[in-house]
Amino acid sequence: MMINKRIFLLYNFKEGLFIKKIIGLIAFSVLIFASLNSIAHASSIITDIQIKGNQHIKDSKIKKIIKSKVGKGFSETKIKEDMQAIYDIGCFSTIKVLRENTEGGMILIFEVKENKEITQIEFKGGEDNISKVKKLITFKKGQLWNFKKVKKSKEKILKFYQEKGFFAVSVDISQNGLGENKCKAIINIKPGRKFFISEVKIEGNKILNRQSIMEELQIKKNGLFIPDQLNKGIKRVRNIYGEKGYIYARIKHDLEVNREKNRVKVIINIEENILVRVGEIKLKRDNISSKERILKHTFLLKKGDIFNTKKIQESWRRLYNLGFFEKVEIKPVPTSSPAIIDLVVEVKEIERKGELILGVGYSANSGWGGNIQISKDNLWGEGKKIGIDWNFGEKRSSYDMDYLDRWWQDTSNSVRINLYNKLHTYEDYEKGEMGGRLILGFPAGKYTQFFLNFKNDNVKITKTGNSLPEGLEEGVKLRRILGLMLQKDTRVRDEVFNSYKGSYTSFSLEKSGDFLGGDIKFVSYGAEWRGYFRKGSLWKFPILACRLQGKLGENLPYTEKFSMGGQESLRGYKYGEFEGDKLLLGNLELRIPVGKDFTFLLFVDSGRMWDRDLKFFKTGWGLGLKVKSPLGLIRMDYGIGEDNRGRFYFGIGEGF
Numbered sequence: 300m301m302i303n304k305r306i307f308l309l310y311n312f313k314e315g316l317f318i319k320k321i322i323g324l325i326a327f328s329v330l331i332f333a334s335l336n337s338i339a340h341a342s343s344i345i346t347d348i349q350i351k352g353n354q355h356i357k358d359s360k361i362k363k364i365i366k367s368k369v370g371k372g373f374s375e376t377k378i379k380e381d382m383q384a385i386y387d388i389g390c391f392s393t394i395k396v397l398r399e400n401t402e403g404g405m406i407l408i409f410e411v412k413e414n415k416e417i418t419q420i421e422f423k424g425g426e427d428n429i430s431k432v433k434k435l436i437t438f439k440k441g442q443l444w445n446f447k448k449v450k451k452s453k454e455k456i457l458k459f460y461q462e463k464g465f466f467a468v469s470v471d472i473s474q475n476g477l478g479e480n481k482c483k484a485i486i487n488i489k490p491g492r493k494f495f496i497s498e499v500k501i502e503g504n505k506i507l508n509r510q511s512i513m514e515e516l517q518i519k520k521n522g523l524f525i526p527d528q529l530n531k532g533i534k535r536v537r538n539i540y541g542e543k544g545y546i547y548a549r550i551k552h553d554l555e556v557n558r559e560k561n562r563v564k565v566i567i568n569i570e571e572n573i574l575v576r577v578g579e580i581k582l583k584r585d586n587i588s589s590k591e592r593i594l595k596h597t598f599l600l601k602k603g604d605i606f607n608t609k610k611i612q613e614s615w616r617r618l619y620n621l622g623f624f625e626k627v628e629i630k631p632v633p634t635s636s637p638a639i640i641d642l643v644v645e646v647k648e649i650e651r652k653g654e655l656i657l658g659v660g661y662s663a664n665s666g667w668g669g670n671i672q673i674s675k676d677n678l679w680g681e682g683k684k685i686g687i688d689w690n691f692g693e694k695r696s697s698y699d700m701d702y703l704d705r706w707w708q709d710t711s712n713s714v715r716i717n718l719y720n721k722l723h724t725y726e727d728y729e730k731g732e733m734g735g736r737l738i739l740g741f742p743a744g745k746y747t748q749f750f751l752n753f754k755n756d757n758v759k760i761t762k763t764g765n766s767l768p769e770g771l772e773e774g775v776k777l778r779r780i781l782g783l784m785l786q787k788d789t790r791v792r793d794e795v796f797n798s799y800k801g802s803y804t805s806f807s808l809e810k811s812g813d814f815l816g817g818d819i820k821f822v823s824y825g826a827e828w829r830g831y832f833r834k835g836s837l838w839k840f841p842i843l844a845c846r847l848q849g850k851l852g853e854n855l856p857y858t859e860k861f862s863m864g865g866q867e868s869l870r871g872y873k874y875g876e877f878e879g880d881k882l883l884l885g886n887l888e889l890r891i892p893v894g895k896d897f898t899f900l901l902f903v904d905s906g907r908m909w910d911r912d913l914k915f916f917k918t919g920w921g922l923g924l925k926v927k928s929p930l931g932l933i934r935m936d937y938g939i940g941e942d943n944r945g946r947f948y949f950g951i952g953e954g955f
Contacts, residue, residue: 423488424489496562672688871938872940932951
């Protein structure tokens, strides 16, 4: 026991001393580590970024594209990305990165060496087309040698010659030094000879016959061989197979070139593979608002249908154009059977519970006025819409309630009910309209709808001045109108909801009186066409939008005459400045996107109006801005008429 006790005491004594030393060592280590870590952390923070070696390319351009920023920590991954980004400018031959540690932090230094400046451009070969080739090159004298522009120029020149049938053309763009930091760009073109198609051989086709394939290829024996034309033709053939359900079809082409005879034999090999049908179609949404009802009435394919790529594209267009979703994606999902493919439709709803729009404005003919709109689209997730619109001002007052069911009783037919009470004040009289309208819509084709509408209201004219316009009587009249409209709409909208492709066409007829009863009798006809054109499908390209409109009336009373002037028709003039019983109107807009939510536009409007023996032909022009906001699409236009007087317009909605 004594021995154990001594040992214990001895051990206990040494353990206490050891612990004290360990604690002291740990405390010292922690202090040193904290100090070193603080220094290391401070030295890893970027306090300055310097660019050295550049003369033509500004510091700001380089700093804008790099991810390393002052005040942020140093990252080797970011440095590698920065070097690649600087290199991708295309104007530098070497790039180095240095870092200088200071007490306050790190100075990051990008050392670059610029390519030589182009002072001369020399062309060799292709003399017959030099003037056209000069317009194709993307670089010019005074600029730095840029490998990206050189590559793009080469591609454009190659395509130019190949489209002329010079299949074997070669293009080389090089540089020769002209002393320090100067060079000459040499464009060497060897067109070779034109090649013609000796034969088109098609193998492996059973579903499509040779004639159908040749019509899509758009090439023929003894015709010029143009590679790009062949590639586009093969793409069209592949699309036809996709529309017929053969989405696994493989189309290859081979060329047998006889350079001595300048002939090319085109061999098209087709593996049609199996026919594919649609399996399950599922709606995947980011919330529980939208219901399967929407998919049922917009998607053109059903379970068991032959897979059709064109119908899938059209289904996407119909879903997106509803305006409920900011994103629509249709994804094919393979199943255990290669002959069956499921489809998952992923949608992301536009985040809005409803819309409340407040507006105020002034115009010379209507004075000060305001507008309050309350609406809710995709009501209950069933594609229905309800809205109330109140317009008020010095010379107008109106209430408008609207309800739309796009798929009435779960069918393809639509129902729209509109109730209104309107009052307009003019110089010598007031015009009131109170009643309602019922519109029934029926599908009449792939893009076409037929509308039947019935309007019943009372029109009240109250004299407020010395005399009424000729043809206008004081009192209340019953108006009943039966209308027919045929509408075809193939418009496609992009992610900013601009129509950029397709067209809209409508023909309408309205009849009042006779068998319908009422106190007002007339007939009117209308026709309208809108077209949209843009290079490619990217939102950043300008859009050319056109509208042509014509109206013709028979026995039109004063209250039913057509009007022209204002933001919706002829900009540069007062709202409804011109009236008559015949109208022709044309609008042309060049829409230039300046951001995802902003579109700048230039416009020209021209219109002609006939009223008995009077004729008016007027033109207006100007500029405008369309803004996509949480409240909807806002339009602001400034138009100038033939009197050189400018007018400002403010509106909400698409316009045309």
